[in-house]
Amino acid sequence: MFEPLEIINSLSSCNTAYSSPSNIALIKYWGKHPVQLPANPSVSFTLDKCKTETRLKAEKTSGTLDYFDIEVVVDGKANEDFKPKIIHFFKRIEPYFNFLKDYRFKIETSNTFPHSSGIASSASGFSALAACLIKTEQKLAGDESHKLNLNKVSFISRLGSGSAARSVQGPLMVWGKHNDICGSQDEIAIKYDHIHPVFHDYQDVILLVDKGQKKVSSTVGHGLMNNHPFANARFKQAHDNMSALLIALSEGNLDDFIKITENEALSLHAMMMSSNPYFILMKPNTLHIIEHLWDFREKTGIPVSFTLDAGANVHVLFPNVHVTKVLELINTKLIRFCQNEHYICDNIGDGLKALS
Numbered sequence: 001m002f003e004p005l006e007i008i009n010s011l012s013s014c015n016t017a018y019s020s021p022s023n024i025a026l027i028k029y030w031g032k033h034p035v036q037l038p039a040n041p042s043v044s045f046t047l048d049k050c051k052t053e054t055r056l057k058a059e060k061t062s063g064t065l066d067y068f069d070i071e072v073v074v075d076g077k078a079n080e081d082f083k084p085k086i087i088h089f090f091k092r093i094e095p096y097f098n099f100l101k102d103y104r105f106k107i108e109t110s111n112t113f114p115h116s117s118g119i120a121s122s123a124s125g126f127s128a129l130a131a132c133l134i135k136t137e138q139k140l141a142g143d144e145s146h147k148l149n150l151n152k153v154s155f156i157s158r159l160g161s162g163s164a165a166r167s168v169q170g171p172l173m174v175w176g177k178h179n180d181i182c183g184s185q186d187e188i189a190i191k192y193d194h195i196h197p198v199f200h201d202y203q204d205v206i207l208l209v210d211k212g213q214k215k216v217s218s219t220v221g222h223g224l225m226n227n228h229p230f231a232n233a234r235f236k237q238a239h240d241n242m243s244a245l246l247i248a249l250s251e252g253n254l255d256d257f258i259k260i261t262e263n264e265a266l267s268l269h270a271m272m273m274s275s276n277p278y279f280i281l282m283k284p285n286t287l288h289i290i291e292h293l294w295d296f297r298e299k300t301g302i303p304v305s306f307t308l309d310a311g312a313n314v315h316v317l318f319p320n321v322h323v324t325k326v327l328e329l330i331n332t333k334l335i336r337f338c339q340n341e342h343y344i345c346d347n348i349g350d351g352l353k354a355l356s
């Protein structure tokens with residue numbers, strides 16, 4: 001699908017740099033089959049402020065190596081911990097590039113959000129690195145005048161982490177084949193912008209209930225769907241919720257948006273609670289926050305809602321027009337449920353950016 005480009009410029013060195021954001025799924029990807037193909041379609045808001053900035057320096061080696069020569073620098077310090085993951089990623093993407101063993105790579109990366117925030121950085125991290133690699137490939141293939149091949153970036157990002165395929169563009173991205181979305185496919189995520197203006201400035205305040213390491217790695221988590229008694233019903237539910245959400249997104253129907261996205265968040269956790277082995281990834285404070293949000297919504301009529309990742313943190317979603325009232329709620333009632341009273345304000349964004 002994405003054949004390697006022929007290398008015509010043997011540049012002695014080549015520098016590229018991109019930032020890429022995190023994303024928050026509204027219809028959840030949970031369950032996959034090899035290699036990194038989703039069991040059901042998903043859609044996410046691309047975020048704006050939570051992002052990874054990556055600089056890639058490629059230097060020509062004197063001959064073709066029989067291994068990947070990679071140096072990783074995180075926040076200005078040499079880092080060996082990420083190397084095995086990145087080498088695994090390079091092995092996976094090797095068939096799609098012609099230069100990975102002819103260059104030595106220095107990857108300098110940092111996140112705009114704290115490492116210990118419990119926010120997954122795999123989506124932003126792999127998509128930023130994929131963008132750098134594809135820009136490098138385009139330069140080596142003499143294709144520099146052309147725009148970055150965003151479809152190949154999504155394809156390669158997916159091979160690092162499934163949700164990374166959805167960080168490339170904004171405001172929303174759909175990943176996985178769905179009958180109602182023309183061009184949707186399992187190999188890449190595509191930009192989705194058939195949305196009502198009420199969603200253009202949507203906010204996501206991430207309440208950090210638990211900043212610890214993920215209790216269940218994503219690989220283990222997705223694996224739990226393989227023999228899950230409710231798997232087929234869940235995959236059908238995701239398709240049905242997607243159909244209904246697309247209508248709510250285009251009509252600006254916030255009541256339906258809230259019902260569908262909260263249902264998705266709780267269904268994701270219900271899958272974890274009913275798998276074998278089973279997990280409870282919410283914390284008591286997660287539930288306290290949800291109860292306060294529901295109470296606030298009922299009393300004020302303000303369309304604020306929540307969604308969850310595979311963890312305890314709560315993403316609070318609402319249109320920007322309500323920001324003052326929602327932040328007041330957070331600062332008076334919800335902040336006490338956050339670890340070290342820590343939360344992050346983000347909003348809907350538009351994906352990758354080239355760095356100077």
Ligand code: DP6
Binds near residue numbers: 120122160309
């Ligand atoms: C619950 O993308 O982290 O956040 O493909 O194994 O890297 P891998 O999994 P990952 O899974 C994300 C799961 C989720 C839902 C979602 O983002 O759609």
